[in-house]
Amino acid sequence: MALDTVASAKSNPDISQPFAELGLKPDEYARIKEILGRRPTSSELAMYSVMWSEHCSYKSSKVHLKQFGDKAVKTDALLVGIGENAGVVDVGQGYAVTFKIESHNHPSFVEPYQGAATGVGGIVRDILTMGARPIAVMDPLRFGPADAPDTRRVLPGIIAGVGGYGNCLGLPNIGGEVVFDETYLGNPLVNALCIGVMKHSDIKLAKAAGAGNLVVLYGAKTGGDGIGGVSVLASETFESTGPAKRPAVQVGDPFVEKVLIECSLEIFAEDLVVGIQDLGGAGLSCATSELASGGSGGMKVELDRVPLRDATLSPEEILMSESQERMCAIVEPSKINRFLEICKKWDVTVTVIGEVTDGDRLEITWHGDLIVDVPPRTVAHEGPVYNRPLAKPDYVDRVNAEVITVKLPESAEEIKAAVLKLAAAPNLADKSWVTDQYDRYVQGNTIQSQPDDSGMVRIDEKTHLGVAVATDANANWSYLNPYEGAKLALAEAARNIATAGAKPLAVTNCLNFGSPEDPGVMWQFAESVRGLADGCLEMGLPVTGGNVSFYNQTGSVAILPTPVIGVLGVIDDVRTRTPMSFDRAGLELYLLGETQNDIAGSEWAYLHGQRGGKAPIADLKREMRLIDLLVTGNKEKLFVAAHDLSQGGLSATLTEMVLRHGIGAEVTLENVGQTLISESPGRVVVAIDPAKSNALKDLAAKENIVMTKIGNTGGDSLIVNGAKIALSELRKAHTETFPKLFG
């Protein structure tokens, strides 16, 4: 194909262009022509098509996501808010922490290992781009039914990919989720979260300011991988894509990324960059237009200078390539020699590809011919915005009206059977088979990881300051009531941090939904965002950023609405954290919070094929009082252990507590079936020394939290109202599920 230059776009205005194949709608194509006053060149068309894709432009979600800003609490803790690569939070002692979660769902379905691996690589670069050293990753994963053949294809590959990439980088994987549900069959969810730490003064932003400054590309060479990955893979469902001209899958190289991290941190330490951006989805198109748009707007790039792995790539392909492990920096001319020196030391390929200009156009040339001449804001930030129609789907009222008829356990035999059944259910069973493939302790700062409520890492080895992060989503509740579902997920993630004694500080989210072109899905999305924004406002937690993943569906069947909420908290001294389980006999067990008849959406109902009913209504005021109680109780050293109740209710919580250290417990519950099975939010089991019971009572009274003594620790079995389950039997049920399923 002949080179399509700006000049030929002017002289040949009427040729037909494949905008539809690139995912652009006719009105979007018309808008590009209007912006440019002519037809776009093929390179410009490539840039607009990737940058205006759902994945990059947030065109369907923007109008709703606005609420995270509008309803935001004013807090001094937030150093960098939404809009940058990742939000940054002040955690005290001069430290700032950045964390973000992103989806890599579609690539992981196509090629599980590489899809998941490059998902980890991408989020790590986002964190690095803020100027932070990445210190830990987490991965909430969702699959089709555990015994489905396709789950056996994708799950091992995805787990190996997450582990392989993270382990090679030397980053501990400190938690996440593994959830199974029919709706994820054919559309697994791979969400990747990364946490990074830096000093306040080290924060870097994505902007290209200062005419004459140089645009520098460094890291891996550019190849033909992942071309169209963003616009095609992430934005439309699989059936509609057809055969790709180039493989839409990227292959990562974690060793290159590790070198890139160290090289970048050395460059940051010497303050050699004005602005920086990683190359992720949409590659150079995204990096150049976002950097230019973040600055004054003007930038000139000589695209033929980009180092290539495959010399046959056309300029359009170079602009769209999603080759991994690349970064783009803006460097003052006086500092470029030192920048090049550091890259040379780390053996990192580096090329000056252009410069910042005092104009307001992004101009890209190919061997001297102008092939792109656009206002960068129109590419990066002023893409189309859709106020898509939304309508409450018919199913909601229908399923809400369903009455759950599942039988709850009453007799000793039924109680024992129920506890064992829940312990072995794939959604609740021991996940060591998964997490043993991840390095959880590398770097030596991991304080907590699976099976704890949250992941916790130490960030200062002298003061023992640490951060804790938990991610949660309850898609069953979101299906019944997306507004409450999002609030409940937020509350659960916050609670999971507070059980250890950490104070929740900030929120990130990864919103996984079906097609935004379906008004019902759009309603689920809008309700979830509204719920999360209201919840964050009520709890006083800022949303620091996030990611939206649409088009998660197989045919016309969308996944359950799955807003994954991540909450980050801080703990002054990790040595004083409250563990999730007790290590000795003779302690008293208390249930904090009230148990209602919340069987709808529970794991027990799901195991019995019932998905209807009403989700609980979140009481965030009470959640905040419970969090206060947990954090204060930790400071006052009241607790030997504290463990959250969520999926699987009290049954799952007790199972996990007794198995952790092999210390049994005997509990006596009123209304035993409901108390054991219900998943009412806002509940925690704590173990305390009997001498502390009055102090706990006082604290619970002060925070107005209902507290019930349920039993004592000790023995080699879990005894619930006389139903005795030997720990060995319980452990067998809990641990054999995954090895049996996945070998």
Added chain:
Amino acid sequence: MGKIVVEVMLKPEILDPQGTAVSAALPRLGFNFAKSVRQGKRFEIEVEGEPTPAQLAEVEKAAEKLLANPVIETYVVKAEK
């Protein structure tokens, strides 16, 4: 005894970290002939007698399903004496 050989290579546009590493190591050891290196893998499958067209077709299927990952790799199946 006949032999069926399956050669698997990453597609040319896919990043090959191993090949890149070999390519970088060669000049360090004084070998300056290579412009680039790509690394693949080779399966040798022994069969009774000369490979039949039916066996080759079967191996072709196995390559598609197991020996190669057709999303990122290409393969060639051939009979060898």
